[in-house]
Amino acid sequence: LKLINLELQKLNYKKEELLSFIKDTDVFRKLKFYQKELAKLESELMKLKEGLRVIDVIIDKENEKQVLNKEIEDTIKEIRDISNHTEKNDKYKLIRGLFSKYFAEVMDEDTYISWSINSNNNVDFKPPVIKTKDSLSKDTAKDEGRTYRKILCVIFDLAILVTYNIESYFRFVYHDDVLSQQDNGIKIRLLSLINSVTTTYDIQYILSVIKSDLPIDEDNNPIYFSKDDVVLELNDKNEFGTLFGFEF
Incomplete structure (x- = not known):
């Protein structure tokens, strides 16, 4: 148990x-x-x-x-x-006035610039309108041509630079191939205007041009720039004639 x-x-x-x-x-x-x-x-x-x-x-x-x-x-x-109220905008009036003045000096024609507001509430810059010289003063389509557009761009840039010259703003501009396919008289008047504006307002202007596009005198000789005005001469003879002094 x-x-x-x-x-x-x-x-x-x-x-x-x-x-x-x-x-x-x-x-x-x-x-x-x-x-x-x-x-x-x-x-x-x-x-x-x-x-x-x-x-x-x-x-x-x-x-x-x-x-x-x-x-x-x-x-x-x-x-x-x-x-x-563009009439109250002094800068806008000055730009328009200078643009028309400079264009008349170079092209001997009347033109004006304007802008508007499109349906999307954005600013719409219209191409400058060129007026005929007759009594009817009609709008023309010259601004649609490439040579006219180049001149219009140059004139507009100069008008902007002069307008803002007394303020802290750019004091230089570069234009390429401006003289190409232009009438000889236009070339001479344009260069004269550029020289006058840049000298008066202390603006540095850089222009590129090939020899065949230079204006000519009465004897059909090219009118060269003074040596003081030439910054760089380019050629295709060797690498020293390139923009940077050597070939890539």
């Missing part, structure tokens, strides 16, 4: 150990389950936080958009106000 009781005690002890193990295993299983659930909740929480951040960004961008729209509206209003 004692042996049986001892054996029962051992078995009961073992039973308790086994029950304890079973309970512990169940706890681990529950722990893993809750860990997975917690991970899911943390993932959802991160998504929600990211969603909130995106919402904040959208709100900020919407506020920026409203500010920009207000600035655009104010700018459009300002531009329209300027457009409706």
